[in-house]
Amino acid sequence: MSPVLIYLLAVMLLxxxxxxxxxxxxxxxxxxxxxxxxxxxxxxxxxxxxxxAVKNTVIFTAVAVIFKTVFGMIMALVLNEKIIFRNVxxxxxxxxxxxxxxxxxxxxxxxxxxxxxxLNYLLLKINAIGRPLGWLAQPDLAMLSVIVVNVWRGIPFMxxxxxxxxxxxxxxxxxxxMLDGAGAIKRFFYMTLPSVKxxxxxxxxxxxxxxxxxxxxxxLLTRGGPDNGTQVLSTLSYTIGFLNMSxxxxxxxxxxxxxxxxLLINYVTKRSLSSKE
Amino acid sequence: MENKSAGRQxxxxxxxxxxxxxxxxxxxxxFNTSFKSQSEIYNLTPNFWPKEFTWxxxxxxxxxxxxxxxxxxxxxxxxxxxxSIAVSMLAAYALSKLKFRGRSLISRGILYAYLMPRSVxxxxxxxxxxxxxxxxxxxxLMLIYPTITIPYATWMLISYxxxxxxxxxxxxxxxxxxxxRTLWNIILPLAAPGLAATFxxxxxxxxxxxxxxxxxxxxxxxxxxxxxxxxMIVGDxxxxxxxxxxxxxxxxxxxxxYLFTSKYMVSGMTVGGxx
Numbered sequence: 156m157s158p159v160l161i162y163l164l165a166v167m168l169l170x171x172x173x174x175x176x177x178x179x180x181x182x183x184x185x186x187x188x189x190x191x192x193x194x195x196x197x198x199x200x201x202x203x204x205x206x207x208a209v210k211n212t213v214i215f216t217a218v219a220v221i222f223k224t225v226f227g228m229i230m231a232l233v234l235n236e237k238i239i240f241r242n243v244x245x246x247x248x249x250x251x252x253x254x255x256x257x258x259x260x261x262x263x264x265x266x267x268x269x270x271x272x273x274l275n276y277l278l279l280k281i282n283a284i285g286r287p288l289g290w291l292a293q294p295d296l297a298m299l300s301v302i303v304v305n306v307w308r309g310i311p312f313m314x315x316x317x318x319x320x321x322x323x324x325x326x327x328x329x330x331x332x333m334l335d336g337a338g339a340i341k342r343f344f345y346m347t348l349p350s351v352k353x354x355x356x357x358x359x360x361x362x363x364x365x366x367x368x369x370x371x372x373x374x375l376l377t378r379g380g381p382d383n384g385t386q387v388l389s390t391l392s393y394t395i396g397f398l399n400m401s402x403x404x405x406x407x408x409x410x411x412x413x414x415x416x417x418l419l420i421n422y423v424t425k426r427s428l429s430s431k432e
Numbered sequence: 433m434e435n436k437s438a439g440r441q442x443x444x445x446x447x448x449x450x451x452x453x454x455x456x457x458x459x460x461x462x463f464n465t466s467f468k469s470q471s472e473i474y475n476l477t478p479n480f481w482p483k484e485f486t487w488x489x490x491x492x493x494x495x496x497x498x499x500x501x502x503x504x505x506x507x508x509x510x511x512x513x514x515x516s517i518a519v520s521m522l523a524a525y526a527l528s529k530l531k532f533r534g535r536s537l538i539s540r541g542i543l544y545a546y547l548m549p550r551s552v553x554x555x556x557x558x559x560x561x562x563x564x565x566x567x568x569x570x571x572x573l574m575l576i577y578p579t580i581t582i583p584y585a586t587w588m589l590i591s592y593x594x595x596x597x598x599x600x601x602x603x604x605x606x607x608x609x610x611x612x613r614t615l616w617n618i619i620l621p622l623a624a625p626g627l628a629a630t631f632x633x634x635x636x637x638x639x640x641x642x643x644x645x646x647x648x649x650x651x652x653x654x655x656x657x658x659x660x661x662x663x664m665i666v667g668d669x670x671x672x673x674x675x676x677x678x679x680x681x682x683x684x685x686x687x688x689x690y691l692f693t694s695k696y697m698v699s700g701m702t703v704g705g706x707x
Contacts (some may be wrong), residue, residue: 170556
């Protein structure tokens with residue numbers, strides 16, 4: 156027991172404390188750190204780029220989480236029906252979550268590609284678009300494109316979590332409601348939804364934590380571009396830390412994302428610990 | 433009534449079909465592309481099945497030393513997962529079966545560590561491995577990856593252990609089994625499916641990891657599979673054939689492992705306690 160604690164303390168808590176200290180310095184790669192107080196934080200708060208990244212992070216996270224929750228719910232409802240080959244379909248629908256993120260990013264990048272990309276080809280063919288679009292070349296479209304990849308990967312997690320909740324709802328309750336003449340829509344809102352509310356909320360909050368800090372999808376697809384249209388806090392932190400070498404400032408960005416994260420993590424911790432007792 | 437349920441069936445299967453299309457099309461496209469020749473890939477009208485199957489993309493992949501990346505990932509993932517399971521097993525046992533002070537605080541800390549995102553810790557961890565001189569090698573990753581896998585595995589195993597009734601253990605101890613023997617002979621066999629599933633999830637986490645590898649390793653002989661894939665892109669030149677081939681290779685092990693444990697997916701996915 157205690158070796159685990161010592162390891163986790165040494166490799167997580169200590170570096171974290173050190174990082175906290177460095178965020179108050181002008182530390183750059185290969186140079187000694189000078190204490191500059193809240194300098195990094197003040198700089199960032201005055202930097203329009205930082206605020207742009209905050210805005211993008213919120214948009215990216217909110218839109219992606221809403222879509223993942225809605226589609227996850229639909230996936231769970233469909234898989235909860237009496238359908239043939241249900242287990243096969245469950246495994247197939249789950250695949251996007253299992254493969255490495257980087258693999259899904261490259262695959263989508265190829266689908267989006269403006270040279271030989273299949274998405275433009277298909278959309279042109281069904282006349283949904285008039286000319287090929289640069290899916291990753293315009294800021295707004297690029298935001299949509301990175302969200303689609305995040306949603307594609309994230310639906311299965313929500314779906315499987317909600318499905319587990321649905322399967323614990325008793326069949327008798329439904330039959331009773333049906334006998335009482337409750338319609339499908341009424342049954343969904345008054346019985347199904349309340350019974351999976353708990354698990355849906357926890358899964359959605361966990362998804363929010365992960366989405367808020369998504370780095371790989373955005374970094375690999377757009378590097379935060381074009382024109383910083385998809386620059387989020389995690390990519391900005393990486394850019395400032397490893398391309399501009401300002402480690403202190405980069406850490407300050409990460410530290411500033413902590414308060415909302417701690418709130419969310421606290422929420423999950425409390426909920427899942429209490430349901431465990 | 434009859435009519436209504438037929439309509440419902442159509443709705444359910446139509447929705448299912450659309451979800452399957454969305455989920456599987458990219459995977460099919462990856463497969464399709466990986467077996468095309470370079471010239472066929474850049475056809476203006478894409479073929480939905482390779483005109484002639486070619487291994488050219490895969491050949492090119494291995495010329496670039498992809499096998500080394502696969503080997504590095506395999507070594508790191510296996511060692512870290514085995515080590516993490518061994519350690520987490522003991523920790524989870526203590527946290528789920530023994531009563532001691534600070535237990536709930538530690539449980540909470542573990543869950544915190546599990547949920548703490550990598551993008552917050554990557555710079556301090558990078559500085560840590562630089563400071564002790566294991567940056568730029570797989571050793572650095574072996575030191576860092578347990579910060580992902582141990583909290584995760586411990587949390588999973590706590591719920592598996594909790595599902596084993598205390599009575600079984602008590603009976604064994606009354607019969608004269610020591611704690612250690614009870615754990616080894618009674619609890620572990622019962623928790624074996626959970627251990628296997630947790631091992632696989634831990635393996636997948638390491639196998640797919642990109643951010644830590646990106647900041648820790650720049651030496652080509654120590655690059656992992658995710659870095660090897662990212663290196664296929666040179667500037668704006670995308671070699672889609674090899675890239676999709678590499679993606680297939682990177683996906684196969686984890687997909688196969690998931691197929692074996694799909695039964696435990698639900699419990700494994702939902703952070704244990706959330707049911």
